[in-house]
Amino acid sequence: ASTLGAAAQQSGRYFGTAIASGKLGDSAYTSIANREFDMVTAENEMKIDATEPNRGQFNFTNGDRVFNWARQNGKRVRGHTLAWHSQQPGWMQSLSGSSLRQAMIDHINGVMAHYRGNIYAWDVVNEAFADGNSGGRRSSNLQSTGNDWIEVAFRTARNADPAAKLCYNDYNIDNWTWAKTQGVYNMVRDFKQRGVPIDCVGLQSHFNSNSPYNSNYRTTISSFAALGVDVQITELDIQGGSASTYASVVNDCLAVARCTGITVWGVRDSDSWLGSSASPLLFDGSGNKKGAYNSVLNALNAA
Numbered sequence: 001a002s003t004l005g006a007a008a009q010q011s012g013r014y015f016g017t018a019i020a021s022g023k024l025g026d027s028a029y030t031s032i033a034n035r036e037f038d039m040v041t042a043e044n045e046m047k048i049d050a051t052e053p054n055r056g057q058f059n060f061t062n063g064d065r066v067f068n069w070a071r072q073n074g075k076r077v078r079g080h081t082l083a084w085h086s087q088q089p090g091w092m093q094s095l096s097g098s099s100l101r102q103a104m105i106d107h108i109n110g111v112m113a114h115y116r117g118n119i120y121a122w123d124v125v126n127e128a129f130a131d132g133n134s135g136g137r138r139s140s141n142l143q144s145t146g147n148d149w150i151e152v153a154f155r156t157a158r159n160a161d162p163a164a165k166l167c168y169n170d171y172n173i174d175n176w177t178w179a180k181t182q183g184v185y186n187m188v189r190d191f192k193q194r195g196v197p198i199d200c201v202g203l204q205s206h207f208n209s210n211s212p213y214n215s216n217y218r219t220t221i222s223s224f225a226a227l228g229v230d231v232q233i234t235e236l237d238i239q240g241g242s243a244s245t246y247a248s249v250v251n252d253c254l255a256v257a258r259c260t261g262i263t264v265w266g267v268r269d270s271d272s273w274l275g276s277s278a279s280p281l282l283f284d285g286s287g288n289k290k291g292a293y294n295s296v297l298n299a300l301n302a303a
């Protein structure tokens with residue numbers, strides 16, 4: 001196959017990208033995105049601050065721009081994200097305790113109702129674990145509502161849209177030896193044992209010199225999968241853009257049946273949150289395919 005999406009489909013997987021609503025008027029951007037990718041994540045437009053700027057008043061204008069572009073072009077959509085310590089609107093940042101807990105539940109219900117039946121997978125909870133060696137939860141206003149906030153979010157989400165896969169999504173859980181990875185693994189194992197609804201783990205996979213790709217990534221993917229969840233690589237970018245590292249990431253996913261797809265976090269280097277100089281993506285700022293693109297395509301085609 002000659003595009004990333006078609007090549008991934010040969011093994012029943014998808015290859016996606018983050019899309020920014022503000023770039024949908026850029027035809028160079030949309031033509032690459034439409035040609036190459038078959039899954040879309042809104043880079044910012046479905047987050048809490050965007051979708052519920054005032055309590056109880058939902059705004060899906062930009063979320064729907066991304067969603068409609070994807071669906072009009074035959075692509076599936078990953079929902080990102082419902083419960084997160086970051087990008088909360090001011091009104092939510094100022095809540096605590098039971099009123100914050102209720103606001104989280106209401107937010108999940110409001111956003112999932114709008115997209116009900118139309119989302120492949122939701123990142124229900126994003127980045128809830130701490131960096132470093134604790135393996136424990138990140139401190140946040142949501143965590144302060146009680147340790148059960150994550151399972152409450154997942155149970156709420158299952159009821160709100162039974163058709164969507166429900167994912168826990170985080171960064172720095174790619175390296176199997178890291179405490180954060182083990183903390184998330186233990187939570188997912190506990191959820192599966194107790195029947196808390198969870199269908200997938202999202203490995204963001206933002207690789208850089210502080211959190212580099214490690215060959216134990218395949219062990220991470222297969223270990224999560226062995227718990228009975230899908231694994232999705234949800235926000236892939238590699239600082240420096242190494243073609244061989246990109247190939248390793250793809251091959252590690254392809255080696256695990258339940259690794260169902262890969263999403264890169266932007267189209268061109270110039271679209272990346274890291275900035276062009278990091279060279280983290282598959283297309284350069286002029287829209288040319290990079291070495292990393294060819295290596296990803298070849299790996300997908302060899303599967």
Ligand code: G3I
Nearest residue numbers: 018043044080081086087126127171204206235265272273
């Ligand atoms: O839209 C406003 C614009 O009106 C304003 O003039 C400008 C001034 O700063 O800000 C613009 O908003 C920015 C927005 O991106 C859109 O470009 C925000 O400041 C900026 O904070 C925001 O950054 C996003 C970041 O999440 C926020 O947490 C990045 O685009 C987005 O790529 C990044 O994505 C996250 C994932 O959601 C979760 N995992 C990590 C990943 C990378 O940080």
